[in-house]
Amino acid sequence: MDLNKRIFIRVDSAPHIGIGHFKRCLNIALSLRKLGIESSFIVRDFILSNYEEAEKLGFEVLRLRQESINIEIKDESSWLGVDWEVDAQEVIKLIDKKKSKFILIDHYGIPKEWERFFRNKGFSLIAIDDLNRIHELDLFIDYSFWKNEAFFDNKLNDECIRLIGKDFIPLNPEFRYEIPKKKDFSKPNILISFGGYDNDGFIEKVIDSLSKIKTITLGTIFIIVDKASEKRVTAFCSDLDQNVKIISSPDYLGKIYSEVDVCIGSSGISTYERIFFGIPSLIFVKAKNQNETSENIIFNGFAVALKDFSSNLVNKNIIKFLNSEKLNKMNQNMKNFIDLEGSNRIASEIRSLIER
Numbered sequence: 001m002d003l004n005k006r007i008f009i010r011v012d013s014a015p016h017i018g019i020g021h022f023k024r025c026l027n028i029a030l031s032l033r034k035l036g037i038e039s040s041f042i043v044r045d046f047i048l049s050n051y052e053e054a055e056k057l058g059f060e061v062l063r064l065r066q067e068s069i070n071i072e073i074k075d076e077s078s079w080l081g082v083d084w085e086v087d088a089q090e091v092i093k094l095i096d097k098k099k100s101k102f103i104l105i106d107h108y109g110i111p112k113e114w115e116r117f118f119r120n121k122g123f124s125l126i127a128i129d130d131l132n133r134i135h136e137l138d139l140f141i142d143y144s145f146w147k148n149e150a151f152f153d154n155k156l157n158d159e160c161i162r163l164i165g166k167d168f169i170p171l172n173p174e175f176r177y178e179i180p181k182k183k184d185f186s187k188p189n190i191l192i193s194f195g196g197y198d199n200d201g202f203i204e205k206v207i208d209s210l211s212k213i214k215t216i217t218l219g220t221i222f223i224i225v226d227k228a229s230e231k232r233v234t235a236f237c238s239d240l241d242q243n244v245k246i247i248s249s250p251d252y253l254g255k256i257y258s259e260v261d262v263c264i265g266s267s268g269i270s271t272y273e274r275i276f277f278g279i280p281s282l283i284f285v286k287a288k289n290q291n292e293t294s295e296n297i298i299f300n301g302f303a304v305a306l307k308d309f310s311s312n313l314v315n316k317n318i319i320k321f322l323n324s325e326k327l328n329k330m331n332q333n334m335k336n337f338i339d340l341e342g343s344n345r346i347a348s349e350i351r352s353l354i355e356r
Helices: 020-034 052-056 084-095 112-119 173-177 202-211 230-237 269-276 288-299 311-323 327-334 342-354
Strands: 006-011 038-044 060-064 102-106 124-128 139-142 161-164 190-193 221-225 244-248 262-266 281-284 303-306
Touching: 006 020, 006 084, 020 038, 020 052, 020 102, 020 124, 020 173, 020 269, 020 342, 038 084, 060 084, 084 112, 102 112, 102 342, 112 124, 124 342, 139 342, 161 342, 190 202, 202 221, 202 230, 202 311, 221 230, 230 244, 262 269, 262 311, 269 281, 269 288, 281 288, 281 311, 288 303, 303 311
Parallel strands: 006 038, 006 102, 038 060, 102 124, 124 139, 139 161, 190 221, 190 262, 221 244, 262 281, 281 303
Antiparallel strands: none
């Protein structure tokens, strides 16, 4: 492999971050591989970090020093777990002899100072970000469908190429092979999914609410869990009357998406996956960095949101959501809104940058 045809991807997956950043980078890495460009993931090991999927797919995973961090931390600027200078020096040490000068960054904890440090050393940088931050880059990606290029005039250096909007949502192209079932909102199959990690115990709250519903006939309940919570959730569900399927840390959700009618879960890249499959969602908005996305998804009629997680309000909102006459309308609103070429479009732009 020509080392100039390699890119480093700086991303983390952990309970305080979630798994979505890692997943979307993996989709881009697979598209880059089709173009002859290999990816090396640079990651930090936190408690319960999981990068097995990248390794199974044959990608190099370079690990930074392990750090412990409070999984309840909400300030994304602290998500690196170390000062940016420490992270940058560790990264340089890892990649110093690997020659490639291209880095894709997907990390809310990496500031513009980190970017400036690497650009001053001759690296070309690409970043995915939707937090409206200031960057110093060669290529920038924000797939927020309500933004345009002019939005970033005071946030990006002039020479930075901008990839903005829904054409650059990096979903898994394999979804095209799934055939979704005809939606049945009178007896819905329900997906419960709070991303790669459910630190807040929302799964049990939702299951408890669903178990009390007597006015709606439910189909199968699919529950996505991480390995740390699998035993706990399995025990919690053991006495339920409903048909429940518990899936632990799946690498691929396409087949499950094709079988469900509605979803109760978190925001993030999975929201866009559900939009592709036309699945109305009740979104639990857990963090401030999810507010803008959830507000625009609701405005476009793709989902409804919940920000107060008291048991009483969770119960009321789940019943209201499942009884909603708007579920069919939500499903129609999502039709053909997103395609599956986002990862390929991003990969093509990265190839152009590398081959300059």
